[in-house]
Amino acid sequence: MQHEQKLEELFRKALEEMVERLKPQRAFIAYRAGREDKLVPICAHGLPVSSVLVTGEISLGLITGVLQTGEAVHTLDAQNHPQLSERTSVVLTGLRSVICAPIAQPSGLTVGVLYADDRVHEAAFKEGEVAWVRELGVWLGRQISDLLQHWEEPDEQELVGWNRIRQKGLEAFGEGRYADALRLLARARDLADSWPGEGPKLCLSLNELAEVHRAQGELDEAEKLLSRALEILERLSRDRHPDAVPCLNNLGGIHFARGNSARAEALYTYCLDILEASGNGRNPRLIAVLNNIGTVCLERGDVEKAARHYRRAVELAVMAFGEHHPAVLRCRERLDECTRASGLRPV
Known part of the structure; x- marks a missing residue:
């Protein structure tokens, strides 16, 4: 079963529980995912799914507020609420009681909303029920996070084709043929984007295309x-x-190119923290990060700190690639430049 189907089943089960517990006149669950990160209604009770985000049916401002703040909203009587009473949806539908809670993943990212309302009774939902909806949103967020971490890989033939296109694109990039690199890496990105869900391989393609x-x-x-x-x-x-x-x-490289060295250094340092916390002090990804931190330090005149990072990058590059690899030579050039700037003897 595709993960989209599993997600939809998860949402429908949650909606059934909401309807049984709250007895709302209307309720829905909406989720934001996909390439535009757009909020999409998944299932609804008491109104068609196609009408959920139509102006005049539901308070879109209320939903937007929940998405932005990550905080649940509970109104006892929207007709007398200072921020809601004059909104089009409240006036047109006679909205009274509302609960809207975020669906939040463990990372804190809000990926959707749970919504229930009553157009007849004020205070239709009690505090205990509001807390229950909040917990349902937290539970859903955990379930979504677990599911997303187990996206099925595409079949082997698709992976081989994707990798072949990527490698050709990276070769073109290395040779300075940017137009070919863009064309090929965009094809690889589109292929990864066509697979169910959005996984690490799509992120890899997006990053490679961004680098060109x-x-x-x-x-x-x-x-x-x-x-x-x-x-x-x-x-x-x-x-x-x-x-x-x-x-x-x-x-970080983008911020450095724009002249925002402080933001660039913060991102590079964050990368360093992630890699060191992973327990692999020889991760080859450290080489680029250390070189970039060294460059920022050298630009601001902190030659000693720059040399320290460049020297570590050289050591890691030698361990990863061997003494005479081009990556090692590039690292040594940066270290030599740094030591010349400090008046020390090049290493």
Whole structure:
């Protein structure tokens, strides 16, 4: 069974429990996921799913507020509520009692809402029921998080094709053929985007495509791609996982290119913390992060700190690739530049 079907079953079960417990006139569950991160009604009681987010039916401002703050809303009587009484939906539908609670994953990310209302009775929902809906939202968030971390991989043939396109794109990028790199890596991204759900492989493709845009100075497009990748990783509860480091590192590069060295250094340091906390002090991803921290330090004149990070990058590169690998030579060039700036003898 596809994960989308499992999610829909999960939401329908939760809605049934809401209807049985609260006895609302209307209720629905909406979820935001996918490439536009758009809120989508999944199931409803007392009104068609197609009418859920239609202006005049439901207070869209109330839902937006819950999504933005992550806090539940409970109104005893919307007709006399200072912020709600004049809203179109309240006037047109005679709305009285409302509960709207967030669906929040363990990471804190709000991915949807639970909604119930009564257009006849004020105070239709008691405090105990409000607390119950909040807990249901927390439970749903945990279930979604667990499910998202077990997305089924595409079949082997699709993976082989995706990897082949990626590698050709990365080769073109390394050779400076940016147009070919963009075309190929965009194809790889689109292929990963066509698989059910949004998993780490899509994030990898988004990051690789973003890096080509960044290299061409197209910083806004690169940032847009990286932001989407990081949002997906947050949904997967991998925002503090080594998988997030390439995206965070490249996002730091965008801020550095824009002249925001402080923000760049904060992101690079965050990457360093993630990798060191993973327990693998020899992770090759550390090399790029250490070099980038060194560059920021050197720019602001902290030569000693820059040299310390460059030296560690050289050591890791030698262990990972061998003494004469191009990556090692590049790291040594940076260290030599740093030691010359400090007046010390190059290592």
